[in-house]
Amino acid sequence: MKLSKLVGDRFKERPANCLIDSHALMVRGGYIKNVANGIYSQFPPMKRISQKIENIIRDEMDKLDGQEVLFPVALPGSLWExxxxxxxxxxxxxxxxxxxxxxxxxxxxxEEASVQLVREYANSYAKYPFMIYQIQTKFRDEARPRAGLIRVREFTMKDAYSFHTSQEDLEQYYQKVYDAYSRIFARCGIPEVAIVKSDSGMMGGSISHEYMLLTPVGEDSIAICPECGYSANVEAAPSIIKNENKIPKEELKEVSTPGTGTIEELCDFLKIPAENTAKAVVYQKNSDDSYIVAFIRGDLDINETKLTNAVGEDIHPAVIEDDSILTAGFIGPVGISDKVTVYFDNSLEGIDYLVTGANKVDTHYTGFNVERDCPDAKYVDLAKITEGGICPNCGKPVINISRGIEVGNIFQLGTKYSKAMNFTYTDENGKEQYPIMGCYGIGVGRMAASICEVRHDDYGPIWPITIAPWQVHLCCLRSDDAECKEKADEIYETLQNMGIEVIYDDRKARPGAMFADADLLGVPVRVVVSPRNLAENVVEISTRDKSIDKQKTPVDQAVTEVQNIINKLTADINSKVNK
Structure with a gap:
């Protein structure tokens, strides 16, 4: 490809609406163009990167006996019903x-489309197990698209669905996909992706894992134990609290606490630590707007995902009006309306003395004890795990909270969809059974943007050789010089004939502009042909990742050296792939 013909412009200024580096570089480098909020068109460099990611995914899915299919983008609502x-x-x-x-x-x-495709075909145990997958456009009407391709509304995704006749068979296949995903990310140049336990969310199922690329701009929080290696999305990580009773038991007593509508104000007024307060966090069910109150230790925060799972349906933060059955700022479990659904977090268990709202303005109870004053209370894990918290695996108080981007996920769905959609097969004994399903997803555009986020410098992306838009960037510094252009043309033709992907900058442009564009395109190997170098019968070869910094190579050895460098860069990536 000649750069003079490449569709898309590259420019120096950082766009004002690009809050993270990968978004800015992809816009500046001529990879993507915004069409609408969270919807992008792809220029040729991005399309080439996407195709290479897709081909790696296809190769790994095919090795697992996956069969590629294609589902519609537009689906009848009746399937989802x-x-x-x-x-x-x-x-x-x-x-x-x-x-x-x-x-x-x-x-x-x-999921619905996959069941609809195979439920007539897979009517006998003899047809199992099998896996189908697609790489297809999807649309999610995100409320707050951001960060370029990392959180969008329209996106390309590989989603796979496996079908089994036993949980054991699903678990065996799930492990194969678990390992294949690690190979995919390593082959794409990000072997450091962390695998964390996650919440299944709207997908359903009992077991799920996310593949997280750790970066400060990530929108997900991950709990990691540096001692034993435990890792989980904070939405799924258990919060383990060990309480110390520093205040002895007292009788329940109503006290006046004017102007103490927050935990901070209350603690300052009564001179007690937040650990001895029971905070009320209020939500409403989406279905009927009825109130849900979760009581939690005052120094902790509610994990909304855990609470949603406990409730069993979608919820939203509450709006408490003046005539509400709840008294904002002074809500407590003693005397609360029986129209309210109440939950107690595990963090309150075993605390002898708590201060909690009395359901009256400017009034609290001191000496509250859950076991004595609410004997029917059942405890649920609702709290967010915290920095320095107790590891659920090894029990040490060393949890670190890191940020990450989810680049893939896998789920054990069980029979959630086969039961709901009346999908059955006949087993060996002639009985009807529901197939057990697994689901496995990777966002293609999100992965490309995530790789850019962790593989770039101040000047542009540093694409891994396996997914780079081209393998070689050839710069002819003087296309108006006959010898320089002739030699550059010759190298270009030879590389193409060898099957090496090359972008050839044949423009009449200043060297600085050429090199700035080369940095923005992030191609791994750069070859510079100039009159000065040709006077010494050499060309200049370097790599974008600086592993080779401007080495001079005889002209007649240039193509061979380029091939050697490509082989080395590829071998370096493959060495990190677990077989």
Missing amino acids: ESGRYESVGSELLRFTDRTGSKMVLGMTH
Whole structure:
């Protein structure tokens, strides 16, 4: 490809609306162009990167006996009504009606479509197990798209669905995909991806894992134990609290606490630590707006995902009006309305003395004891795990909280969808059974953007050789010099004939502009042809990652040296792939 013909411009200024580096570099480098909020078109460099990621994914999925299929983007709403998700999924699912008035959705995930495809075919145990996968456009109506391709509304994703006749068979296959995903990310140049336990969310199922690329700009928080290696998304990580009773038991006593609507104000007024308060966090059910109150130790925060799972349906932060059955700032479990659903977090268990709201303005109870004053209380893990918290695996108080981008996920779905959609097969004994399913996803564009986020410098991306848009960037510094252009043309033709992917900067541009564009395109190997070098019968070869810094190579050895460097860069990546 000649750079003079490459569609898309590169420019120096950082766009004002690009808050993270990968977004800015992809816009500046001519990779993507915004079409609408969270929707992008891809220029050729990004399309080439995406294709290479997709080919690596296909190779690994095919090795697992996966069979590629293709589901529609637009799906009948009736399929989602079968699974129960047409109503249960929130506004992220884009619903519309066609010209006949039929309900339709844009697929944000394709569990329903996968079941619909195979439920007539897979009617006998003899057809199992099998896995189907697709690489397809999806649409999720994100409320707050951000960070370029990392959180978008329209995206390309590989999603795979496996079907089994036993939980044991699913678990064996799940482990194969678990390992294949590690190979995919290593082959794409990010072997450091961490595998963490996660919450299954709207996907359902009992076991799930996320593949997280750790970076400060990540939108997910991960709990990591440096001692034993435990890792989990904070949404799924158990919060383990060991309480120390520093204040002895007392009788329950109502006290006046004017102007103490927050935990901080209350602690300052009563001169007690936050650990001896029971904070009320209030939500409402999406279905009927009824109140949910979660009581938690005052120094901790509610994990909304855990609370949603405990409630069993979607919730939202509460709006408490003046005439509400709750008294904002002074809510407590003693005397609370029986119209409110109440939960107690594990952090309150075993504390002898607590201060909690008395459900009256400017009033609290001191000496509250859950076991004595609310004997029917059941404890649930609702708290966020904290920095320095206790590791759920080894029990040491050393948890670190890091940020990360989710680049892949896998789920053991069980029979959630096969049961809901009446998908059965006949087993060896002639009995009807529900297939057991697994689900496995990777976002292609998000992975490319994430790699850019962790593989760049101040000047542009540093693409791994396996997914780079081209392998070699050839610069002819003087295309108006006959000898220089002739030699550059010759190298370009030879590289192409060898099957080496090369972008050739044949423009009449200043060297500084050429090198700035080369940095923005992030191609791993750079070859510079100039009159000065040709006077010494050499060309200049370097690598974008600085592993080779401007070495001079005889002209007649240049192509061989380029091939050697490509082989070395590829071998370096493959050496980190677990077989």
